[in-house]
Amino acid sequence: MSQLKDELILKLKDRTAKLGVVGLGYVGLPLAVEKAKVGFNVIGFDVQDKKVEMVNKGNNYIGDIVDSDLSKLVEAGKLKATTDFGFVKDVDAVTISVPTPLDLYKQPDLSYVVDSTKSVAKYLHRGMLVVLESTTYPGTTEEVLKPILEKGGLKCGEDFFLAFSPERVDPGNKKYNTKNTPKVVGGCTPECTEVAAALYKSVLNSDVFTVSSPAVAEMEKILENTFRNINIGLINEMAILCNRMKIDIWEVIEAAKTKPYGFMPFYPGPGLGGHCIPLDPFYLSWKAKEYDFHTKLIETSGDINDSMPLFVVDNAMKLLNKYEKKAMNGAKVLLMGVAYKNDIDDMRESPALKVIEHLEANGADIIINDPYIPNFKHKGKEYHSVDWEKVIDESDIVIITTNHSCYDYERIVERAKLVYDTRNATKDVKNNRNKIHKL
Numbered sequence: 001m002s003q004l005k006d007e008l009i010l011k012l013k014d015r016t017a018k019l020g021v022v023g024l025g026y027v028g029l030p031l032a033v034e035k036a037k038v039g040f041n042v043i044g045f046d047v048q049d050k051k052v053e054m055v056n057k058g059n060n061y062i063g064d065i066v067d068s069d070l071s072k073l074v075e076a077g078k079l080k081a082t083t084d085f086g087f088v089k090d091v092d093a094v095t096i097s098v099p100t101p102l103d104l105y106k107q108p109d110l111s112y113v114v115d116s117t118k119s120v121a122k123y124l125h126r127g128m129l130v131v132l133e134s135t136t137y138p139g140t141t142e143e144v145l146k147p148i149l150e151k152g153g154l155k156c157g158e159d160f161f162l163a164f165s166p167e168r169v170d171p172g173n174k175k176y177n178t179k180n181t182p183k184v185v186g187g188c189t190p191e192c193t194e195v196a197a198a199l200y201k202s203v204l205n206s207d208v209f210t211v212s213s214p215a216v217a218e219m220e221k222i223l224e225n226t227f228r229n230i231n232i233g234l235i236n237e238m239a240i241l242c243n244r245m246k247i248d249i250w251e252v253i254e255a256a257k258t259k260p261y262g263f264m265p266f267y268p269g270p271g272l273g274g275h276c277i278p279l280d281p282f283y284l285s286w287k288a289k290e291y292d293f294h295t296k297l298i299e300t301s302g303d304i305n306d307s308m309p310l311f312v313v314d315n316a317m318k319l320l321n322k323y324e325k326k327a328m329n330g331a332k333v334l335l336m337g338v339a340y341k342n343d344i345d346d347m348r349e350s351p352a353l354k355v356i357e358h359l360e361a362n363g364a365d366i367i368i369n370d371p372y373i374p375n376f377k378h379k380g381k382e383y384h385s386v387d388w389e390k391v392i393d394e395s396d397i398v399i400i401t402t403n404h405s406c407y408d409y410e411r412i413v414e415r416a417k418l419v420y421d422t423r424n425a426t427k428d429v430k431n432n433r434n435k436i437h438k439l
Contacts (some may be wrong), residue, residue, distance in 0.1 A: 337402020
């Protein structure tokens, strides 16, 4: 095994290793691009023909990738995509970055991970490295992936290397990206860890922190997102209380931020969105039951965060009734922002979708605007973004669910009859503040 390890590390250091990336989404494609940019020949694998076709044409569909980077790498032959997993036989190392959603009962759905691992296992060869990046519960790498990969007769730690390295992607973050965000790596054996660390050190401009096992790395990722989930739940609960007490929660946070130690600001909103924070803590809750442990804080914060879209709609109803003398049933509501955070086109788990559901359940006539999402489908229904300037005059209330920086908030408030701001986006608006009501 020592010889296999040394050979692969050498190929990673001099970038002669051929690399594979399974899953060409928000995590996988940026990683594939970074690997190709430093000189590796990279093959991207995906089951979606459309994604494969777009990559091979050099057409980018991920916001955090520079379009020209992708097209240049494809033209140079450094990056190609395929739906044929048979090409796994040609790669020295492969990372798996596929979705890990929850099912209807908030239990882990590992079907994408399992299917991808089975596809890789068919072509696994001696000296190969497999790294799982998909966020999951502690134990997945060793309890799920390892047995699948070993079915063909090769042994982990003897014939091939296996590790877990959690993805750390924050869409739209201008400071930290795939290239410069520190990496955590945990292998099934010390040799597995060493090889996986060598892979990331050869690609990234960041520290690579090694831990003693995949389970530690898996738990580390869950801790990151559970920390945020619980603190957002706390601040959302504080926002609800402050609303009843007629206290501005945003001003409270600004005051608390002046303390130079012992406080980290989190902000309330219409709910949680994205592919990590709303989902990952429930992976831990599910796994904890195996150990007869009940994760009270996680589930309580989840309940609070899940309740926020309904809180937003209830408040909007009260505002319409008080200031416009109208019921929600039949009211024209202009919803501004569908993306789960500002200045991106990602609407995965966006709280705006739940707000839309509750508004429609109460009979609202919804008009939607999002400059990043021209159209989308939710629960079988199609929605289209319209020019807010053409419809704001006829709207009874404007609800800001995403604080995109391109919005002219001064003009929005000037023209709106009533504004319900769930993101404190209008904090710098100087005129017509009597129209603004904040979460």
